[in-house]
Amino acid sequence: MKYNIEKINEIGKLLVEVVEAAVDQEGKEEILIGDIEMALREGLRVIGQSALRQFLEQADGEEAEIECSNCGGKLKYQRRRKATIWSVFGKVDYQRAYYAGCVCGKGCAPVDRRYGIEPGQVTAGLAILIALSGIKESFDEGRKWLKEYLLFEVSENTVRTETQKMGKLQQQADKELVKEMQDENCLQKREQSQGAVPDILYGSLDAAKVRIEPRDPQEKAVKDRETWRDLKAGCWYEGEVVPARQQSVRQKDKQQREDVVLRAKNKKYFCDIAEAKEFGKLLWATGCAVGADRARRLVFICDGAVWIWNLIAQYFPQAIQIVDWYHAADRLKCIAKEAFPNEKERHTWLHRVTEDLWQSRVEAVIEACRLLANQSSLAKQSLTYYSNNIERMRYAQFRAAGLIIGSGIIESGCKQIVTQRLKLPGAQWNLDGAILTAKARAAWMSGDWHKLVSARSLLPLAA
Numbered sequence: 001m002k003y004n005i006e007k008i009n010e011i012g013k014l015l016v017e018v019v020e021a022a023v024d025q026e027g028k029e030e031i032l033i034g035d036i037e038m039a040l041r042e043g044l045r046v047i048g049q050s051a052l053r054q055f056l057e058q059a060d061g062e063e064a065e066i067e068c069s070n071c072g073g074k075l076k077y078q079r080r081r082k083a084t085i086w087s088v089f090g091k092v093d094y095q096r097a098y099y100a101g102c103v104c105g106k107g108c109a110p111v112d113r114r115y116g117i118e119p120g121q122v123t124a125g126l127a128i129l130i131a132l133s134g135i136k137e138s139f140d141e142g143r144k145w146l147k148e149y150l151l152f153e154v155s156e157n158t159v160r161t162e163t164q165k166m167g168k169l170q171q172q173a174d175k176e177l178v179k180e181m182q183d184e185n186c187l188q189k190r191e192q193s194q195g196a197v198p199d200i201l202y203g204s205l206d207a208a209k210v211r212i213e214p215r216d217p218q219e220k221a222v223k224d225r226e227t228w229r230d231l232k233a234g235c236w237y238e239g240e241v242v243p244a245r246q247q248s249v250r251q252k253d254k255q256q257r258e259d260v261v262l263r264a265k266n267k268k269y270f271c272d273i274a275e276a277k278e279f280g281k282l283l284w285a286t287g288c289a290v291g292a293d294r295a296r297r298l299v300f301i302c303d304g305a306v307w308i309w310n311l312i313a314q315y316f317p318q319a320i321q322i323v324d325w326y327h328a329a330d331r332l333k334c335i336a337k338e339a340f341p342n343e344k345e346r347h348t349w350l351h352r353v354t355e356d357l358w359q360s361r362v363e364a365v366i367e368a369c370r371l372l373a374n375q376s377s378l379a380k381q382s383l384t385y386y387s388n389n390i391e392r393m394r395y396a397q398f399r400a401a402g403l404i405i406g407s408g409i410i411e412s413g414c415k416q417i418v419t420q421r422l423k424l425p426g427a428q429w430n431l432d433g434a435i436l437t438a439k440a441r442a443a444w445m446s447g448d449w450h451k452l453v454s455a456r457s458l459l460p461l462a463a
């Protein structure tokens with residue numbers, strides 16, 4: 001937007017007078033820049049409040065009669081009626097024309113309808129900021145943060161409500177996508193319209209436990225009730241080479257080992273607390289949305305829970321499957337620790353088998369575990385683990401093909417959603433609350449926040 005600078009300067013001059021008077025009244029001996037800033041911010045907030053009120057009060061005239069938007073009948077002018085909204089400038093009371101008397105019984109304030117206002121509620125502009133704090137912090141912490149930024153208070157409950165409203169919008173978008181991608185016509189139409197698909201597309205899936213509170217005392221009384229539920233999460237992404245000058249120390253180490261360091265880009269996260277079967281539909285739908293069904297090479301890197309490989313085989317049988325390198329290699333470390341009290345022996349063994357694994361000699365790794373089966377129960381268990389995943393551990397071939405072999409991206413994704421949000425101190429969740437908060441946060445992590453912002457702005461109009 002372009003502003004008339006002369007007018008802005010005039011307003012500024014007036015604001016200086018107002019702020020000076022206010023600061024004088026405080027009677028402080030020493031005024032520093034921080035005090036002036038704070039006084040200006042507060043002054044600007046009150047100006048915003050006043051301007052918004054005036055804007056809404058001037059926005060309409062008074063017709064004797066208008067058409068009823070509900071039924072097409074006639075509405076008669078009643079009076080100017082008070083309404084309240086909570087905006088980014090705080091609480092705003094305003095008077096606007098109100099019409100009633102239609103046969104359908106519905107009244108109407110045209111100003112509210114025109115601007116997408118829900119009287120008594122938070123405006124879309126404020127809702128977005130509130131929700132942003134609610135996906136980053138516990139609702140109570142979010143409330144405290146907001147007070148610093150906005151200079152007025154909102155309740156913890158408002159933070160929860162607005163955050164979960166955003167999650168609800170993401171949930172609806174997910175549902176629509178699932179429906180769309182199960183419809184043959186939709187899929188075909190999309191194939192014709194969609195442009196380039198990625199050359200190599202990656203997918204990773206994982207799960208993390210979230211504690212869900214019992215819904216009522218009765219539920220609570222049931223002993224041994226499972227209150228921990230799996231939040232299943234997935235990520236679609238592409239790989240890109242990290243230029244040498246941008247590499248971290250850890251990545252430089254990696255470069256010496258692997259020649260090339262890859263990182264993920266265009267990350268799209270999705271999540272739900274649902275059975276594998278339901279989650280599979282979301283996997284398919286979100287996958288189609290990024291071209292997983294048509295990518296030249298589709299690669300899944302996962303830590304290897306059975307439900308994960310089953311879903312992948314069901315929906316994307318063409319995909320290359322890779323067991324996350326770090327999980328496969330870490331297991332060897334644990335075996336070595338259990339089997340060799342002697343540090344030198346341990347080190348020698350570990351060095352050799354890790355190199356075998358790195359060079360795709362999985363059979364040699366299995367043989368090495370077999371020889372330790374009597375000394376280490378973990379080695380014995382791991383026979384199945386490595387045997388079941390031989391083809392998913394051909395790391396030398398995967399590396400030669402220029403593929404990423406670590407699933408760090410989804411582990412960090414789960415951590416960002418679960419550890420850094422759902423498990424924060426003081427967090428208590430019912431099932432819906434956990435799902436909606438997780439979905440809102442995943443949207444933010446995927447760079448899809450603006451889509452929710454648009455949908456949130458339209459929400460009052462849809463009602």
Ligand SMILES: [Zn+2]
Nearest residue numbers: 068071102104
């Ligand atoms: Zn009507």
